[in-house]
Amino acid sequence: MQTIQVDLEDNIYQDMLNRGINVQEELNKLLKKTIYHKEHKIANDIIVGLEEVEQYKKGTINLSNASDLLSDLKSAD
DSSP states (O other), rough: OOOOOOOOOOHHHHHHHHHHOHHHHHHHHHHHHHHEEEEEEEHHHHHHHHHHHHHHHTHHHHHHHHHHHHHHHHHHH
């Protein structure tokens, strides 16, 4: 297990104590949601890329999509 240090304003910390908020549990939930969101975005980007490749192979890709795809490929270098 790793340790993360978080600096909080005193009033926020007191508010959390008064309400019985488990900071470790809440941070774990937030980090899991953040990781899931990032993985979901990556998966969607892959799907879009594969769909563009399929359109290109079929010859049905739009020129605007093709230029976006080419600029994405160039910027990936």
